[in-house]
Amino acid sequence: MAANENVAPTLKAVPNSRTKSSSYKRKMALYGVLFASPWIIGILTFSAYPLIMSIYYSFTTYSILDHGQWVGFGNYKELMGDTTFKIAIYNTLYYTLISVPLNIAVGVGLALLLNTKIKGQGIYRTLFFIPSLVPAVATTIIWLWLLNPQFGLVNYWLEQIGIPGPPWLGSESWSKPSLILMSLWGVGQAIVIYLAGLQDIPQDYYEAADIDGASTLRKLRHITLPLMTPVIFFNLIMGVIGTMQNFVLPYTLTNGTGSPADSLMFYVMYLYQNAFLYLKMGYASAMAWILFLMVVALTALIFISQKRWVHYQGKE
Template sequence: MTLFGVLFALPWIVGLLLFHAFPLIMSAYYSMTSYSILEPGEWVGFANYKTLFQDEVFWISIYNTLYYTVIFVPLSIVVGIILALLLNLKIRGQGIYRTLFFIPSLVPPIATTIIWLWLLNPQFGLVNYWLDKIGIAGPPWIGSEFWSKPSLILMSLWGTGQAVVIYLAGLQDIPQDYYDAAHVDGAGPWQRTRTITLPLLTPVIFFNLIMGTIGALQNFVLPYALTNGQGTPANSMMFYVMYLYRNGFGYLKMGYASAMAWILFLIVVLLTAIIFSSQKRWVHYQGKE
């Protein structure tokens, strides 16, 4: 029986070893070399890592990525929960509203970029047009070193539909009996939300926090498309994975890029471990209290 089990699992095992384990091992090796794709790599030890820590753009890319992660992830959680609570209300046309809020997450990133480049255009963009109508001078948005990352966060929040669906599933998994009992005890809507909904939704929040953090640290497509891979203005949109891609496929410094990939891997592991270690203090599972 064991043999048959291994045979059935063999395609997956081969795929895991060939497309995941082998590239992982090779990237660790190449991070210790001056490999440029066009010629065999020369062993340089930890020289790539030492050079990285002296690279100004490397530190800028870390700052930009952490700035985006620290602001976007909590905002996406708050916005996602609020939208899920609203979309969970028993109102007429509920399915239509849910569909409308989910559709933006289905739009290809390049199409999203084109849409927002038009919306945030400082001269004729729709956002600045309406801001001007209420007497507010619109900022230059993507064209400004100060406003570029907030602009990107705004664009990213537009696609929180997938997280909203997960929050909705979590809301519908909360037993109605809890709300009925709280209502009998005289608890109002806010009290029920604070004492029942949010605590029992924490496992879902925990999941989205982990996935959102990992995704934000790997942010690439939107800033790359917005700046044509340049990270302008003044490298304010140069994110970590963009700089990794530029070194690997622009400058053909694949060893240098591999070292960057391993540093990103360690950052992701560290932040994920910190979040996991904190869950005992704030995540509540039904039936385990």
């Protein structure tokens, strides 16, 4: 009997402790939701709701002035026959497929140079990073002056070495290459990331290569570049997403017209025109979702391909 009396209180104490523990967890969870509620309300109001409504509007003729009518896939069908829409896609893909690899090549090359142990290393790194801090509109004004066909400094320097300067932004064939050249101005942000990747490579690999008598080029090819591929992969993804949404530079350069001959009419510029100039919000919403699908498709292709060329330390 004494043994049974000792067991009974113990069995009663277990449920009570569990109840208190679960009550405490619910209380802490409630506090957590309460403190996070400003962010939750903000994300639902300013992100989730507009996202859902943009899907709905893409199937309507909605504008700012009226609610519009349901047209189903009418906006998407109309886009397939829109010549300017096709030009905007071509310009955007052209810029993305050339600008992103070129920025990666220049960024990695400059990072390798800035990673060498030389006097004034910090000064050189600062000089290459500063241009990326300049606002995009100010950058555009600077380049408009530099690339002016009549009195621009670039054509002046070319004339000094006997090369006739091209019309740059005034020519349909030179406008997109000019914009790609301008994109290299802001490569400083990527250089910082590449420098971090270079300094993360273990020095043991280079010491072992030196013992084996490997040349600088062989170390670059077999050690540096393979171990830099995760950083290059990250910048490739971010570069594709950023260039597919290119807006500020071409809009400022052309005052939103995309001239000459729509050669600088980029996708987001045309989306902006339809939404806020022509007040075709439904049409613009359809464009936005097509852009989203294009970005997802390109990103997915890069993620699939990374198994072949991205090398992570410790997985080889």
